[in-house]
Each structure stands twice: as C-alpha cells, then as structure tokens.
Amino acid sequence: MGQIPPSFGNLSYLDAISAAYNYLSGSIPDTLGQLTRLTVLQVFGNKLSGTIPPTIYNFSLLEIFDVGHNQLQGSLPPNLGFSLPNLLGLSVSRNQFHGSIPISVSNLSKLEELLAHGNSLTGKVTIDFGRLSELYGLSLSMNHLGSGKADDLNFINTLINCTSLTYLELFSNQFGGMLPNSIANLSTQLTRLELEKNQISGDIPVGIGNLVSLQLLSLSHNLLEGSIPTSIGRLQMLNSLSLNGNRFAGPIPFSLGNLTRLIELYLGYNRFQGKIPSSLGKCKSLLIMVLSSNRFNGIIPREIFDISTLIELYLSRNSFFGSLPLEVSRLINLGILDVSENMLYGKIPSTLGACTSLEHLFMQSNSFQGSIPSSLSSLRGLQDLDLSHNNFSGFIPKYLGKFMFLRKLNLSFNHLEGEVPADGIFRNLSAVSVIGNNKLCGGVPKLHLSSCQTQKSKQDGKPHVFKLIVIICGCGGFLFLIVMIFFFISYRRRKERKESPSSFIGAHHFKISYAQLLKATDGFSSANLVGEGGFGSVYRGVLNHGETIVAVKVLNIKQGGASKSFMAECESLRNIRHRNLVKILTSCSSIDFKGNDFKALIYEFMPGGNLDRWLHPYADGIQDEHWHLNLVQRLNIAIDMATALDYLHHRCHTPIIHCDLKPSNILLDGDLTAHLGDFGISRILSKVTSRSQNHTSSIGVKGSIGYIAPEYGAGADVSTHGDVYSYGILLLEMFTGKRPTHEMFKDNFNLHFWAEMGLLDGVMAVVDPLLLPMEEDEDAAATTITNITGSRRCTKNRVQECLNSVIRIGVTCSTESPWHRMDINDVVKELHLIRDIYLGVGTHREDEL
Numbered sequence: 001m002g003q004i005p006p007s008f009g010n011l012s013y014l015d016a017i018s019a020a021y022n023y024l025s026g027s028i029p030d031t032l033g034q035l036t037r038l039t040v041l042q043v044f045g046n047k048l049s050g051t052i053p054p055t056i057y058n059f060s061l062l063e064i065f066d067v068g069h070n071q072l073q074g075s076l077p078p079n080l081g082f083s084l085p086n087l088l089g090l091s092v093s094r095n096q097f098h099g100s101i102p103i104s105v106s107n108l109s110k111l112e113e114l115l116a117h118g119n120s121l122t123g124k125v126t127i128d129f130g131r132l133s134e135l136y137g138l139s140l141s142m143n144h145l146g147s148g149k150a151d152d153l154n155f156i157n158t159l160i161n162c163t164s165l166t167y168l169e170l171f172s173n174q175f176g177g178m179l180p181n182s183i184a185n186l187s188t189q190l191t192r193l194e195l196e197k198n199q200i201s202g203d204i205p206v207g208i209g210n211l212v213s214l215q216l217l218s219l220s221h222n223l224l225e226g227s228i229p230t231s232i233g234r235l236q237m238l239n240s241l242s243l244n245g246n247r248f249a250g251p252i253p254f255s256l257g258n259l260t261r262l263i264e265l266y267l268g269y270n271r272f273q274g275k276i277p278s279s280l281g282k283c284k285s286l287l288i289m290v291l292s293s294n295r296f297n298g299i300i301p302r303e304i305f306d307i308s309t310l311i312e313l314y315l316s317r318n319s320f321f322g323s324l325p326l327e328v329s330r331l332i333n334l335g336i337l338d339v340s341e342n343m344l345y346g347k348i349p350s351t352l353g354a355c356t357s358l359e360h361l362f363m364q365s366n367s368f369q370g371s372i373p374s375s376l377s378s379l380r381g382l383q384d385l386d387l388s389h390n391n392f393s394g395f396i397p398k399y400l401g402k403f404m405f406l407r408k409l410n411l412s413f414n415h416l417e418g419e420v421p422a423d424g425i426f427r428n429l430s431a432v433s434v435i436g437n438n439k440l441c442g443g444v445p446k447l448h449l450s451s452c453q454t455q456k457s458k459q460d461g462k463p464h465v466f467k468l469i470v471i472i473c474g475c476g477g478f479l480f481l482i483v484m485i486f487f488f489i490s491y492r493r494r495k496e497r498k499e500s501p502s503s504f505i506g507a508h509h510f511k512i513s514y515a516q517l518l519k520a521t522d523g524f525s526s527a528n529l530v531g532e533g534g535f536g537s538v539y540r541g542v543l544n545h546g547e548t549i550v551a552v553k554v555l556n557i558k559q560g561g562a563s564k565s566f567m568a569e570c571e572s573l574r575n576i577r578h579r580n581l582v583k584i585l586t587s588c589s590s591i592d593f594k595g596n597d598f599k600a601l602i603y604e605f606m607p608g609g610n611l612d613r614w615l616h617p618y619a620d621g622i623q624d625e626h627w628h629l630n631l632v633q634r635l636n637i638a639i640d641m642a643t644a645l646d647y648l649h650h651r652c653h654t655p656i657i658h659c660d661l662k663p664s665n666i667l668l669d670g671d672l673t674a675h676l677g678d679f680g681i682s683r684i685l686s687k688v689t690s691r692s693q694n695h696t697s698s699i700g701v702k703g704s705i706g707y708i709a710p711e712y713g714a715g716a717d718v719s720t721h722g723d724v725y726s727y728g729i730l731l732l733e734m735f736t737g738k739r740p741t742h743e744m745f746k747d748n749f750n751l752h753f754w755a756e757m758g759l760l761d762g763v764m765a766v767v768d769p770l771l772l773p774m775e776e777d778e779d780a781a782a783t784t785i786t787n788i789t790g791s792r793r794c795t796k797n798r799v800q801e802c803l804n805s806v807i808r809i810g811v812t813c814s815t816e817s818p819w820h821r822m823d824i825n826d827v828v829k830e831l832h833l834i835r836d837i838y839l840g841v842g843t844h845r846e847d848e849l
Helices: 006-010 030-034 054-058 103-107 154-161 181-185 206-210 230-234 254-258 278-282 302-306 326-330 350-354 374-378 398-402 464-474 478-498 514-520 562-573 611-615 631-651 720-736 751-761 796-813 824-839
Strands: 016-018 024-026 040-042 047-051 064-066 071-073 089-091 113-115 120-123 137-139 167-169 192-194 216-218 223-226 240-242 247-250 264-266 271-274 288-290 295-298 312-314 319-322 336-338 343-346 360-362 367-370 384-386 391-395 408-410 415-420 439-442 529-532 536-543 548-555 584-591 597-604 666-668 674-676 782-787 790-795
Touching: 006 030, 030 054, 047 796, 154 181, 181 206, 206 230, 230 254, 254 278, 278 302, 302 326, 326 350, 350 374, 374 398, 514 536, 514 548, 514 584, 514 597, 611 666, 611 720, 631 666, 631 674, 631 720, 631 796, 631 824, 720 751, 720 796, 720 824, 751 796, 796 824
Parallel strands: 016 040, 024 047, 040 064, 047 071, 064 089, 089 113, 113 137, 137 167, 167 192, 192 216, 216 240, 223 247, 240 264, 247 271, 264 288, 271 295, 288 312, 295 319, 312 336, 319 343, 336 360, 343 367, 360 384, 367 391, 384 408, 391 415, 415 439
Antiparallel strands: 529 536, 536 548, 548 597, 584 597, 666 674, 782 790
C-alpha cells in the first residue's frame, strides 16, 4: 500500500523495481528518472495514476517496462523505440493512454511481447513488425484503432517475419477492410487469432488452413461474407471457432467434422443454409454448439445427438423440419436445448426425460402435437420451459407445479384443456402464461378462468366408516367393535411411547417426535423437498401452527455412513453458536410408523436457499437478474464464510474442521447473510495433538470432488489447512463463475492454475462477466456507487483492483502445499480491507451497486 517513495531515486545502483499486485497509488515519482542502471520496471496491477515522467523513457538499459493495469494517462512518446532500444517486454495495457502507437516501436528489434490492450489508442497501426523478428505476443485489442478503411490491416503483412508469434489479439477496435491473404503466412506457432468486433469485410482467406497450431479463432461480429473455406478442416488443434454475427452464406463444409478437439462452435446469426453435415457428430468434445438464426433446413441429423458432452445446443430460428429424434436421450449433460421457431412436428419424444440435467428447454413456435409427456416429470431441475405456439393437447401435467426451480413457464396458444394447477409456479402470474388455450378452467382466481365442472357421487357424503359401523352393528358385532377400538387405542399409545424422541443436541433444545415432523412436512412431500445430499434429504417444515418455518434434514439410514454423519453433526453443533453457522434447533432419533429407525436434524430455515443456486442459475447465457449477486454481496458472503471458519478453527473450545466447504453447503437468509451448514463429515481436533479425534479413514474421501485438499488424497489427516484449501477454491468459484469441476478443467489443468494465469495475464479475463458492468472497449471512466455515507465514484480500475486482490487470496489459499496457504484469520483481515477500500468507507456493508 501507499506510494512509491521518491527516495528510491537515490538508490543509484538499483537495477530492478518489481512491485506488481500491490496497493500502490499516487504517481510515479520523477526521481526514478535518476536510476540510469534500471533494467526492470514492473509495477503491474496497482492503482498508479497521472502520467509517466518523461525521464523514464531515457532508460537505455531497460528490458522490461510493465505499467499495465493501472490508471495512468497521457500518450506514448514518439521516440519510444529509439530511447528504449533494449526492450524485451512492453506492457501499457489496461490504462487510459490515448493517441497513436509510435512508429518508432519498429526499432525495438529485441521486443518479444507488446501489450497495449484496454486503452483509448487511435489511428492507424503503422509499425513495421518485420523488424521485430523475436515477437511472440501482440495484443492491441479494446482500443479505437483503425478507421474502417480498406488498408487498416495492412500491418499484418509485416507480421509474417515474426516466426515465433503465438498470439495475435486485435478484437474490439475499428479495423476495416478485408483480411489480407498474408494471414495464411503467419507463424505456424500461432495458437490464438482474435479479430472479433471490428468492421472487417470480405471472405476468409483459403490459406487460413495453414495455421495448423491454432487453438482459438474468433472472427465474430464483423461484416464477413462468403462461405467457410473447406481448408478450415486442417485446423485440427482448434478448441474454439467463433463466426457469430457476420454475413456468411452457403453450407457448412463437411470438413468441419475434422475438428475433433473443438469445444465451442459459434455459427449463429449468419445466412448459412442447407443441411447440417452429419460429420459434426465426430466432434465428440463439443460443449457448446450455436447454429441459431440462419437458414438451415432438413432434419436435425441424429449424429448431433451422439455428442454426449454437449451442455448447450442452440438450433432456433431456422427451417428444420421433421420430429425431434429419439436419440436426444443421449445428451445426458445437456443444460440448454433451444429448437424454437422451426418447422418441427410430431410428439415430444418420451426419451427427452432422460436429459435430467436440462435447465432450459425452448420448443416454442413449431408444430409439435400430442400431450405433454409424463416422462418430462424427471426434469426436476427445469428453470425455463416454453412450449407456446404449438398444437399440444390434453391436460396440463400436475408435476409442473412441483418443479422447485421452475421460474418461467409458457404454455400459451395450444389446445390444452382441463384444470390449471394452482400450486408451485402456477401461483405466480408473472411467471406463467396459458392464454390461447380456450378449454382451460380453474387455477388461481387471478387467471379469471371459468370454474371446472365436476360430478359428485351421491354416496360421497356418507363416510365409509359409518357404513362399516352400521354393518357390524346389524350383524350383532357391537362387542367386537368395542374390543377393536380398545386394541387400537392401546396400539397407538405403545407406538407413541416407542417413538418418543431423544435429542442428541442437548437438554436445552426442545424435543420433537416423528409424528410432528411428518405433519410439519406434509408427509415429507416432494413439494416440500428443498435439497438432497449424500446422506439424506432436506424438507421445508412448518411448526407451531404455521408460526415457525424449519428445515428438516432426514437421514437415509440405509446409506452407509449416515448414522456416523448424524452423530458427527450432532457432536460438532452441540455447543457452538455463531451468526455465520446454520442454527440447529433440535434433533430426532426415533422410529417411524413402519417400525424403521428414523433420524433427523431440525435447522432454522434459510429463505435465500444455497449459494450454488445463486452462482450458477444461467439461461440462454444470461443470468436471471433476480438471482444475480453483485460484487459487494459476494465480498460479504466471502467474509461471512472466512469468519465462520476462523471461529471453528481458532475460537471454539476445541478446533472443528468442516471438511466439506462448497457452495451447496452455504445457506443464505433473507438478508443474504451466509451461514455454513452440513457438518456431517466434520472433525473435532485435539488441541494437544492437532489431530482428528475420530479418524477419517472409515468415511473415506474428506469432502467433495473439486474442493478436496490434494494432501487428503495422499492419506494426510484432516487439518485447518484442508479447510483453507476448500475456501480458496470456493473464493475462486464465487468470483470467476466457474465450478472447479467445469469441463475445461482436466488433466493437470484446474481452477487454481487458471486463476493464477489470470493474475499474470490480466485477471479481468477470468472473472465472472456478471461482475463487469461496463463494456470491455470502454472509453468511459466511472460507474457511480452510492453508499450509506454519501455518493462516491467507483471507477472500473477500482473494480479491477478489488477483483485482483480477491483472486490473489483465492490462489494463495488453494496452493498445493498446505504450509504455503494463508491462515484463515489473515484472510478475514484482508477481505475486510479489500471491501473497505473498494467502498471507500469504513466497515459499512453495501448490498446494492
């Protein structure tokens, strides 16, 4: 923190200054111009402001000049390439520099990397890169370079001499003209070519197939036309191909199926036509396929449904016809399916019910017919379902009212009939549409539908028990009836004595019986099911005549380890109290009405649900605003969880290790205060030995995949270090939006390494896009934050600084070596400081940006 001391200028023998990722502010002192021996000046990732002192540009020995990710202003001097001839690396990225890139950069013959993205640079790029033969990285993206004219990209011709070039980033500028044919002669080591969001026109050069090392090719949102050259099939290392939002026409080349490593394919919003080639079925690693808003026709090839890795499939707004293939059941990982606005017909295949990961299903504006199949009842995770503007008939399935996560349901303009359910989502008129179905009736009153006509049996008014008594009495069985009643009463009393509950939590907690819990949860109804875990299910319950809402965790006794989990949770929560721990009200260990063992824990109900639902509720690539957590809310939750762990590790009578920290075990109350729950595999440590009192070998893996500390896999005992590792992964997940089990993380590449790379290359590239309210090619300076002490300005640089600091903590906490991780007490202090600096106030909380 603080400023760069001007006294540094007196260190005449100093040859390197490296102060990246700190809280340095203020300007760069003029006195640094006296350090004529300096070879490294690296102040990346701070909040330095003002202009760079002119004397800095006279360091003829300087090799690394990195002032990226600050708030520096001004322009680059015209003679930069002559005054700093020995530069190997030049980074001025993510600042507020304006003006043009000096042509004298052509003189930096030793330059290996030039990073100038994220500024307000303008004009043509006139550098002769042919003289920079050592260049391996060039990023000029997110500026205002170019003028939309035909010769804007002529400088690419000079890049062919850069035989080590591995990435070229020019996106989000104003480059016009056609892609020069010389692009085919760029380095064969090129892995990333990003030209999206410009004004580039013409065709893709056929020679693009020469770039055989390309892993990412993005040309989206330009004015490109023509067809995709078949030579693109030679790019067999390609992971991501993005051609969205252009004017491409013609068919998709069959050779696209050669790209077997493809993970993302974006061809939407063009003028492609013809049939989808069956060869795409060979792209077995695809996660996302976007073919929406084109002119495709024919049937949807069954080979597409052989790509079991797909999680998002967009086929909307085309002219596909025929039925939805039965093979759709193979897409077991599919989360989004959009086939809307086509000419599909026939019934919904019952096999669609096998796609149990589906969260968003869009089938509107087709000619589907028949009833809504019962097999869809297995899609319990659905959040959006649109079946409108089809020819569906029959009744509205009642199971739709039981879907807990369903937030939008459109059944309008079909031929549905009968009674509209009145529970679940059907109570929310803003979330449901059933108009255009003239034979519907009932539902909630606000629908203003006619009441449903029912016929009642004339005998319905006579209770069957009364009939039985009449028959028994008529047969002279009155004495028999009295005996039966006596035995029934005796049985009930014995049953109640047998199920008398015992509390494992403590004498100060109230006692509750199985019968009370059965009534409170409406017979453990699926309508009250709010979550399921490895050892049981959680239900919403109502006690005290509707005055108290609770969460009832019912243990699955048949599940191995469930009883041990029950005892561990009781033991851990017996005498601890903290505002950031889920409050346990009591427990029940009893026998159900069938004579089976019954164990349950009763908690305070958390209306905000679990954190996982807030972090990952996506639809069409856009998060529902209702479930969006802003930056400050995420900081507050991160602090809440660090505080909870600090209490468990350092402030309990004996330390407690949670062992299973993850978003689904973090519950939020109505104010979004976070509470840590599920102590089913927690461990109590001895202060003397610092080892677990009840060893973990009997339960096995100590946590959940993706969050488990690596040393546990090698057989190490549980420790506070393991919880800190899980917390680090949780922190990275909260601020990047990526689960540690995401498909992109495999082999030795994981969330920790990805975030660590972000700290080196630019953390904004890895953070959750929902935390970036401003456009990437910004020329605006500030976003207003109104906090409780008054109105303040929070620039985008402040957001970057905050996110950089949080990601740094997450990376440090999740490092492989347990001894290099932070202590959770230090995490609490740093997060409080980060939040206070971000808000510009004391310790006040700010929940709304």
